[in-house]
Amino acid sequence: MSDWQNRVAFITGGVSGLGLGIAKACSDAGMRLALSYRNEDYRAQAAQWFAAGGREEPLWVKLDVLDRAGWAAAADATQAHFGEVHVLINNAGVSVFGDTAEASHADYDWIMGVNFGGVANGIVAFLPKLKAASGRRHVTNVASMAGYLSGPQAGIYTASKFAVRGLTESLRYNLVPLGIGCSLVCPALIATNAWDSAFRRPQEFAGSGFGDVDKAELTSFGAIFSAGMDPHEAGRRIVAGMSAGLGLIFTHPEFAEDFKAIYEESLAALPDEQAPPERLEVERMRRAANRAALEGKAISIRDL
Secondary structure, eight states: OOOTTOOOOETTTTHHHHHHHHHHHHHHHHHEEEEEESSSHHHHHHHHHHTTTTOOOEEEOOOOTHHHHHHHHHHHHHHHHHHHEEEEOOOOOOOOOGGGGGOHHHHHHHIIIIIIIHHHHHHHHHHHHHSOHHHHHHEEEEEGGGOOOOTTTTTHHHHHHHHHHHHHHHHHHHHGGGTEEEEEEEEBSSSSGGGGGGGGOGGGGGTTTTSSHHHHHHHHHHGGGGBBOOHHHHHHHHHHHHHOOOOOEOOTTTTTHHHHHHHHHHHHHHHHSSHHHHHHHHHHHHHHHHHHHHTTTOOOOOGG
């Protein structure tokens, strides 16, 4: 029997793309699901997959991840429906690209609001439910390889994923002592329609500095996504990483060259000199506190 049998998972954006792939993999592992959605057609298509396979129908929760009251209601509804909530998977996001030097406040507010704010909203809403539950529990935040790799057309998107990475890496130190696992997922190219987010920009964020969307150009760019990994396969790799208790889950293998360059550039940027003993001791204490947290000790500021 799977470690996840009858665990209840709430997954944002769980009715299409990578989110649906994760939902399928969670269902394969025996989890019971609550899936957030915004698009009724995607929800109906997802429902067909569960019905065709004789799977338990998920609890469908309509949710805008920017809506904090909606998040609170979603957490209460999920707990009321299932009794407990054990797993939170923050997956929903938007993929929007443009010249960061031209970006407007609306661009920052929308992309950061959904990709980072949505994760923060989920954590605030659902962590009390996970803390109150028993047995195996887990928080998984889906970022992107853009959480490590930057580029000229993805500045705000990249910033949002760097933020999710930093939040999740830090949160893990707080959750392990509570008996709650925590994983950062950084996928790369997935065969989804994530590329078309700009077509669905909400009216309240309409004042983009990126200019009008060139439909033909964006559609042509979207064609590369057909070369991406199957979402269900990516979902299986994510659930396998959660099962192994990994803090960091990479789904794609093709980035050794990038990480080697990051490593070498980072080391080369360090001043070539000896740090004074007092500063070395501060960093020794920091590393020791981090190790202790991952071994199950609750760390306070006094331990740093």
